[in-house]
Amino acid sequence: MRKLKAEIPGENYHRELISCQVACPVHTDARGYIRAIAEQRFDEAYLIARGPNPFASICGRICGAPCETACRRGQVPRVDDDGHFVANDRPVSIRALKGFACSIAGPERRGHDDVLRTVRAASPSVCSGPEEMAALLRAALEGRIQPAKGEQVAIIGAGPAGLSAAHDLALLGFNPVVFESEPVPAGMLALGVPAYRLPPAVIEAEVNVIRALGVDIRCGVTVGKEISFAQLRSDFAAVILAVGAKSSRGLGIPGEHGPRVFGGVDLLRAVALELPIELGKDVVVVGGGNVAYDVARTVLRQIAYDAARTAARLPATSRVRLVSLEGLEEMPATTTEIIEGDEEGIERLNGWGPVGISRDRDGLPTGVIFRKCLRVYDENQRFAPLFDDTERQTLHCDTVLLAVGQTPVVSFLSEGGSDIEMTRPGWLKIDSQTLATTAPGVFVAGDLAHGTRLLIDAVASGKTAARSVYEYVTGRRLDQETLTAHLVQSRYRREAGYESLRRVAVPVLPPSDRLAHPRNVVETGYTADQAMREARRCLDCGVTPVFDGSRCVLCGGCADVCPTQCLKLTSLDQLEGGEDLDAAIDSILGPAAERDGNSAILKDEARCIRCALCSMRCPVDAITMERTTFSVNWRSG
Numbered sequence: 001m002r003k004l005k006a007e008i009p010g011e012n013y014h015r016e017l018i019s020c021q022v023a024c025p026v027h028t029d030a031r032g033y034i035r036a037i038a039e040q041r042f043d044e045a046y047l048i049a050r051g052p053n054p055f056a057s058i059c060g061r062i063c064g065a066p067c068e069t070a071c072r073r074g075q076v077p078r079v080d081d082d083g084h085f086v087a088n089d090r091p092v093s094i095r096a097l098k099g100f101a102c103s104i105a106g107p108e109r110r111g112h113d114d115v116l117r118t119v120r121a122a123s124p125s126v127c128s129g130p131e132e133m134a135a136l137l138r139a140a141l142e143g144r145i146q147p148a149k150g151e152q153v154a155i156i157g158a159g160p161a162g163l164s165a166a167h168d169l170a171l172l173g174f175n176p177v178v179f180e181s182e183p184v185p186a187g188m189l190a191l192g193v194p195a196y197r198l199p200p201a202v203i204e205a206e207v208n209v210i211r212a213l214g215v216d217i218r219c220g221v222t223v224g225k226e227i228s229f230a231q232l233r234s235d236f237a238a239v240i241l242a243v244g245a246k247s248s249r250g251l252g253i254p255g256e257h258g259p260r261v262f263g264g265v266d267l268l269r270a271v272a273l274e275l276p277i278e279l280g281k282d283v284v285v286v287g288g289g290n291v292a293y294d295v296a297r298t299v300l301r302q303i304a305y306d307a308a309r310t311a312a313r314l315p316a317t318s319r320v321r322l323v324s325l326e327g328l329e330e331m332p333a334t335t336t337e338i339i340e341g342d343e344e345g346i347e348r349l350n351g352w353g354p355v356g357i358s359r360d361r362d363g364l365p366t367g368v369i370f371r372k373c374l375r376v377y378d379e380n381q382r383f384a385p386l387f388d389d390t391e392r393q394t395l396h397c398d399t400v401l402l403a404v405g406q407t408p409v410v411s412f413l414s415e416g417g418s419d420i421e422m423t424r425p426g427w428l429k430i431d432s433q434t435l436a437t438t439a440p441g442v443f444v445a446g447d448l449a450h451g452t453r454l455l456i457d458a459v460a461s462g463k464t465a466a467r468s469v470y471e472y473v474t475g476r477r478l479d480q481e482t483l484t485a486h487l488v489q490s491r492y493r494r495e496a497g498y499e500s501l502r503r504v505a506v507p508v509l510p511p512s513d514r515l516a517h518p519r520n521v522v523e524t525g526y527t528a529d530q531a532m533r534e535a536r537r538c539l540d541c542g543v544t545p546v547f548d549g550s551r552c553v554l555c556g557g558c559a560d561v562c563p564t565q566c567l568k569l570t571s572l573d574q575l576e577g578g579e580d581l582d583a584a585i586d587s588i589l590g591p592a593a594e595r596d597g598n599s600a601i602l603k604d605e606a607r608c609i610r611c612a613l614c615s616m617r618c619p620v621d622a623i624t625m626e627r628t629t630f631s632v633n634w635r636s637g
Contacts, residue, residue: 004570006577006602008584014484014628017605018541020094023070025460026052030067030094031542037097038495038535040528046105047118049098054167055160055459057106057206058189060099061198061523064334064454067094072539075606076564090503092538096523100531107205112212144635147173151237151473154179156223156412159187160455161446162242163210163217164462165469170213172470172478177236178215181222183273187244189455191269192291194298195519223412230416238441238469241428242462245406245447251286255357256402260365264295264403271298271518280398281318284368286354287403288324293337295403296322296346301518321347321395323354325373325385340522343511349395353387357400367396408448417442434468435461443468476636483631489543492612492625495536499563499609504534539610543627547601549588551622554599558614558623566607567614572598 016022020030029048036045050056068074071091078086102108107115153169155162158180166176184190186203211217223229232239248263250256260280264287270277285296300320322341324331327350331338342348352370360366372391378384408426410417421429421438428437428444435443445465446458467478507524508514514522526534559567572585572595589598615623 003574003576004602006575006581008577008580014544015630017544019070019072020067023066025456026463028052031538031540033101034092034094034097034535034538035540037101037531038538040532042101042104043118045101049101050106053459054164054210055206055455056098057102057108057202058198059456060095060102061202062193063095063456065095066454068092072541072606073537076609077607093503093506093534096506096526097531097535100526103525107209108202112205112209115209116212144633145478146476146636148470148474149173150175152177153238153240153469154232154236155240155242157187157242157244157446158185158217158219159242159244159446159458160189161244161458161462162187162240163207164459165240165242165445165466166215167210167213168463168466169469170215172466176215178217179221179223179227180217180219183220185217185219188246191272192265194268194294196301196514196522199521224415228415229412233416233441237473238443240443240445240465240469241448242445243408243410243448245408245452247407247409248402249405249407251354251402251404253354253356255359255365258359258363260398261357261400261402264291264401265406267295267401268298282397283320283399283401284395284397285320285322285401285403286368288326288331288333289403290333290337292322292324292403293333293341295401296320297341297344298518299401300344300346301515319347321349323349323352323370323395325353326376327351330376344514352393353385358394365398365400367394368400369394406452435465436468441472478634478636481633481635483633485629487627487629489625489627492543494611498536499611501533501537503537504530541610542629543610543625545612545614545623546626548622551620553620555619557617557619558601561613561617563611563613564607564609566604568602569599570602571596572600575600
């Protein structure tokens with residue numbers, strides 16, 4: 001008989017069960033705010049979401065949502081009436097639920113002063129994430145953190161990384177000054193994310209909360225022009241570089257340089273600032289990521305827009321084609337972007353790589369030459385495209401937009417940054433834990449620290465840089481003490497039918513309405529009833545059944561009643577799991593005990609839906625439902 005594999009839970013077992021929180025770079029307690037929504041506690045839901053994330057409202061609209069990828073609901077198998085496997089369930093719509101909570105109780109609804117008052121008054125039971133605003137404030141008030149003495153810290157770049165660093169530095173007693181070369185703050189959030197995805201009013205509301213903390217944001221100031229990097233290092237206690245990767249990367253192909261070939265982020269910036277840009281009527285977008293779709297969908301919106309109002313800015317277009325190296329399944333763009341782009345009329349061509357751009361005698365583009373891509377990644381999943389040069393095609397067009405990546409611009413380091421080492425041109429050598437450069441008092445955050453990643457990664461790196469600055473300037477460590485509690489839920493019950501609820505689709509405008517105006521927001525968001533229904537799908541992974549072996553009579557009732565068959569009774573001699581399993585069995589039975597005749601209950605965490613039927617069925621109260629909670633105390637020393 002084939003033996004069953006068993007794994008002994010490790011030290012972080014209960015924390016890792018809450019997979020959505022583990023997957024979030026700032027460890028937002030998604031389970032917490034989702035269960036609050038399910039119980040119609042919307043204000044509390046916002047506080048939990050806002051706790052570790054100064055851009056909660058923005059993340060609720062555009063976050064890449066690694067939490068959803070990790071959501072345990074998406075691992076639960078669905079079976080038909082005959083018990084046959086159909087497919088795994090779909091994850092909870094975590095991002096959209098955050099967006100709902102923020103739309104109800106966030107700054108875009110209530111204003112920054114009201115939000116700050118609410119967060120400052122938050123009780124210790126709320127916002128219990130590991131890096132939350134209320135905990136920092138309470139720690140300072142209780143004397144566990146000795147705040148800085150108002151030292152000024154310069155931050156170059158007012159994107160999400162720079163502003164997150166400024167947010168936390170202000171809470172820690174510093175006076176952060178943010179220098180932004182663009183006329184508006186928020187970096188690529190304001191200039192790279194189209195208004196149909198992220199309304200400018202939401203950005204402004206989030207930035208106003210950060211300003212209200214005392215952060216000085218100076219727009220229209222370019223370091224290296226209006227002020228030198230050397231002067232910043234002289235005048236400020238520390239400097240954080242959060243310039244982002246805002247420069248479009250080229251392809252190095254013939255015909256790339258010249259009229260009507262633009263970088264994708266350059267196009268998005270021009271649209272956001274309503275700057276003139278010369279586009280034709282037949283546009284090819286090269287790229288397969290979310291930025292490529294932002295570019296293509298932004299251009300497409302000019303088709304249905306009033307030509308008289310846009311003639312001076314973006315002349316009407318008639319065709320938009322998006323060409324990606326990757327096949328459909330490999331495209332880095334999210335499924336939502338691809339589907340909505342298809343709905344709106346973007347013509348998508350997969351599996352083609354550009355080799356050149358042809359131009360007429362006046363220098364204007366006439367087409368892009370592509371070759372067939374047979375493979376993008378090698379067997380080790382490294383980027384190593386393989387092409388078939390015998391299969392080529394030319395897409396005739398009059399405008400080409402390249403959305404194939406971005407790079408940072410750090411030329412301002414030439415004056416005052418000679419002690420900053422580079423790993424390669426444009427990329428600084430840093431300490432991965434502290435984000436410190438090789439120059440004393442100079443730190444990095446955001447794209448410059450880790451390359452282009454998700455918005456929430458930028459937020460996390462900004463917070464890390466802020467802690468490092470605190471330690472550098474004050475000479476004191478900033479530590480967090482995590483307290484874990486396991487609370488028995490004596491009256492734990494779930495909503496009727498929660499296990500069979502299907503994911504509630506996030507409401508969106510129909511394609512015709514989306515294209516009526518470039519700023520029409522595509523995602524309209526959940527109503528309260530829809531949000532509560534979707535939130536009830538959450539498995540509440542912080543709660544888990546705990547088995548007391550000293551009480552168990554091996555009746556098998558728990559396994560019989562389990563609706564997902566996640567429990568299994570088996571003989572110990574049928575288990576295999578290595579030294580950890582052997583040590584655990586020996587610690588209970590003794591090293592010389594026979595395994596034959598002794599039994600164990602195996603639990604498949606991927607199948608458990610926290611229904612508590614096993615606990616209710618147990619005749620000897622050997623199974624209790626327990627909630628694991630984490631609270632954080634900050635202190636400096």
